[in-house]
Amino acid sequence: MAEHPPPSDDIRDTGIDVIVVGAGFAGIACAVECKRKGHRVMILEKVHELKQLGDMLSLGVNASRILARWGLHEKLWGVADSAGEIHIHDYLGDLVQVQKMSYPLFGAFPYNGHRAVIHEVLFEHAKSLGIEIRMGHQAVEYWEDEANGKAGVKIQTGETFDADVIVAADGVKSLARKFVIGYCDNPKPSGYAIYRAWFDAEEHGITTDPLTDFLSVHGNQVHAWIGGDMHFLAISSQGGKTICFFLTHKDNAAVDGDWSSPGKIEDVLDLLKDRDPRCAAIVSKAPSCIDWKLLVHDPLPTWVSKSGRVVLIGDAAHPFLPTSVQGASQAIEDGVTLAVSLNLAGKDNVRLGTRTWECMRYQRVHDAQMLGVTTRNLWHGAKAGDSGNKFELPMPEWLMAFDAEAHAYAAYDGIARTIVEEGYRLPSLEEVKESPGYLGRIACGAGRANLKGLLYLDENLIRIYIT
Secondary structure: OOOOOOOHHHOOOOOOEEEEEOOOHHHHHHHHHHHHOOOEEEEEEOOOOOOOOOOEEEEOHHHHHHHHHOOOHHHHHHHOOOOOEEEEEEOOOOEEEEEEOOOOEOOEOOEEEEHHHHHHHHHHHHHHOOOEEEEOOOEEEEEEEHHHOEEEEEEOOOOEEEEOEEEEOOOOOOOHHHHHHOOOOOOEEEEEEEEEEEEEOOOOOHHHOOOOOHHHHOOOEEEEEEOOOOEEEEEEEOOOOEEEEEEEEEOOOOOOOOOEEEOOHHHHHHHOOOOOHHHHHHHHHOOOOEEEEEEEOOOOOOOEOOOOOEEEOHHHOOOOOHHHOOHHHHHHHHHHHHHHHHHHHOHHHHHHHHHHHHHHHHHHHHHHHHHHHHHHHHHHOOOOOOOOHHHOOOOOHHHHOOOHHHHHHHHHHHHHHHHHHHOOOOOOOOOOOOOOOHHHHHHHHOOHHHHHHHHHHOHHHHHHHHO
């Protein structure tokens, strides 16, 4: 295993001022880790108050090990514990596979619960650390001034703020994206959409219907129905007290304006009419649902502005398909890695720090994104009567055993040295056929000194991240 990074108590003030725009999972994670790494940090969030919106969120163990390191495991496990099995069925209801989930997995516990509840735990933790969070501050403009070593942001009132680094964690509709890449990167329809809902099991009859009570009487459950170019997920949490469902299906409708809007339960039932009747029974209990169009972005040419002082993280940089089950987890990895990179770079080398961060993250994020595409394609192509472990939700070691903090400490020097010696180039995606995420796996399996040696000796490994 990689060596643990230095304890946060030993981290001194770096003098680096960081402004994080957006208090979602990426922004909170970045701010907390920046505080732990000695940076001065403030969050600007456009909404005036948090609202209990959203539905199920899953954090993989690659992210949860970071949150446990912050001391949050007991709080999170109390509101977001996980099922011990995933039951995968074909679309007619026959069992395809039971995927056993044993915890801890790679030394950590995943968290599965309501998005708003998990977010509140992180949000309150950030406040407890003394991080200033200014609500009702909507960013309307970004800039950078390399001559003075600063970047800035203007909010809707006209007030401006500057810092050594502006971290745009402002989501899939990021305003900062155009500033960083120089053009409008409009999302495109993926050809798929999701109907989704979250509701109380007892209140809405899940517990009294023999077609649906299996979601409650056995505690937390995860059931998937696959095939016929769609998949349906039904998940119970909080000991079987709350239910959520997700139906991913073909949808080529044009998207005009918002891609998330109220859906119609009758439309969901129509899609499920020739499938296992348990699916329709679950959907029929829901009081309402959301119709969420899945849009895609081409990989951005860079996540770092020209002067290296405005950075895109999380969904602003790389939106994820839900089947990856990694969107929030990779956003947390982004924030943690950036905080470490800035700490190692120092105030006089912020540009090197952000570019090294980009090199560490770019290929790994793409590998995780592609895992969601391959899972969706496999599930949607399943046929009645199929069986076997190939249909299990993938949880490869290179993805799940990864420790973003330890990896950043281990990999920084080698990658930064290459950038200094050979110059910075925009990142590109290299297909590592034998082992996606190879550097991530090395970081988890080798000591810090050994990893540095590998990075210095094998320039091809480094170039996966920087060419």
